[in-house]
């Protein structure tokens with residue numbers, strides 16, 4: 446994009462600076478020197494304030510699984526708009542989406558809606574504490590679970606703070622109380638023996654283990670079967686709950702990642718795709734554990750209000766979006782994901798540049814290293830790798846591809862093979878112009 450094309454975005458950013466800190470109201474969309482402002486989206490393309498068009502491989506951080514302005518979702522929302530958007534009364538729309546989700550996932554006996562994935566994780570952790578009567582939670586080093594204090598611990602710890610093989614509990618937000626750190630036990634992702642030892646040492650105080658089966662910030666590396674089976678076994682033996690964060694990974698399969706993996710957690714947090722592009726989250730699980738929210742006998746063990754919980758707009762949009770996601774559509778979308786990952790791997794091989802791609806289903810993440818990646822520590826980019834990745838992503842952006850600054854990409858059903866090939870072609874040119882050293886011919 447030419448520099449003159451940023452004029453409108455620059456103007457908007459200057460206005461934003463006068464009313465928002467750093468002109469920003471969502472840390473993850475900050476882009477130096479200023480973000481590009483979107484005006485509209487249709488299918489897999491977004492148009493910015495200066496008329497530039499981007500092929501969207503970010504899809505609002507994985508949530509827009511059908512791309513933008515999907516006509517089926519839009520029609521459902523338009524119909525609901527005429528009927529009113531929220532009431533201090535439940536509506537049938539929440540039952541419809543709850544029935545759809547519970548019918549797809551064997552572990553979802555009961556479900557409750559929230560307004561975001563952060564809230565869904567928060568309510569899952571509160572439910573686990575309420576059900577077990579234990580105060581602490583365990584989570585994996587480097588995994589992102591939204592903005593609840595306890596879920597944020599050790600999100601971005603580095604070598605200077607993360608400790609030895611047993612990870613330290615490291616604050617993410619300045620001012621996090623020490624009591625929060627004391628109540629979060631951090632385990633290493635995909636290191637089965639170490640994690641089991643740590644969990645057993647704290648078993649009496651732990652309400653649950655929170656795990657994303659393919660944590661994006663920890664490298665978008667799938668959890669190994671051995672690791673997940675250990676977590677299921679240890680939590681069952683010690684009376685802890687196993688909580689899956691499927692806020693992103695729910696897009697991996699018709700029954701979420703847990704369906705594909707064959708592991709049933711006690712509770713699951715979901716969000717993003719289930720709202721059809723509107724704010725949403727949900728916590729689901731066994732009827733026994735979810736009973737902590739049941740108000741019929743008076744104050745529940747875990748009270749949970751929320752002015753916009755299960756608002757009918759999010760419910761009808763989510764239902765329309767999820768109904769479009771048939772098993773066949775998941776198969777087609779995931780095949781596109783496989784094509785994209787294969788294309789990226791081939792581009793690295795052709796360029797003779799160190800790099801690899803992780804991910805599964807319709808998700809991928811690009812890493813500028815050939816070192817085997819198994820956990821957060823191995824996947825955490827060095828300064829040189831981060832600089833090389835930024836150069837590649839800047840090139841992609843300048844050539845009309847939108848993706849996350851971490852190298853993560855999420856596909857949409859609005860794409861076909863030609864969009865995947867367009868992406869791979871631009872990625873190959875990005876590598877060619879990256880200035881990265883080529884390794885010796887083999």
Ligand SMILES: Cc1ncc(COP(=O)(O)O)c(C=O)c1O
Pocket residue numbers: 506560561562563564566589590591592657661690691692693716717725726
């Ligand atoms: C794995 C995971 N959990 C939780 C969240 C928080 O969801 P939300 O942004 O809807 O609050 C996210 C958001 O990206 C996420 O990726």
